[in-house]
Amino acid sequence: MPQTTVTGRDTSAAAFAALGNEGRRRLNERLYASLRHAHQRGTRDMSRRELRDYHHQQTGEWLELSSVASTVNALLAAGKLEEGEVRMCSLSSRQREITPVRCKAHQARLD
Numbered sequence: 001m002p003q004t005t006v007t008g009r010d011t012s013a014a015a016f017a018a019l020g021n022e023g024r025r026r027l028n029e030r031l032y033a034s035l036r037h038a039h040q041r042g043t044r045d046m047s048r049r050e051l052r053d054y055h056h057q058q059t060g061e062w063l064e065l066s067s068v069a070s071t072v073n074a075l076l077a078a079g080k081l082e083e084g085e086v087r088m089c090s091l092s093s094r095q096r097e098i099t100p101v102r103c104k105a106h107q108a109r110l111d
Helices: 008-018 020-040 048-059 065-077
Strands: 081-083 101-103
Touching (some): 020 048, 020 065, 065 081
């Protein structure tokens, strides 16, 4: 019988898939709320890693980076987030460019 190699990426994807629709919806809400909270305190945009660490700092909930990335990608696709200007990541030990995200600005209602 051939051996199958299972990577961390495989297990993270399986764990994210196991959340189900309701679990993913709640995760979307929690991460969106953390990003809004950061905006209210003057943070313009965040990388996925910065968002994960900020969320952990604010809530104590530790999330895998792959779950944060998948959630951010879903929020981008749904039009709730938008990409910011490419910049250097503040948390990466390697100097790497990232495309941060931010909540979409909501236009005030016109009367």
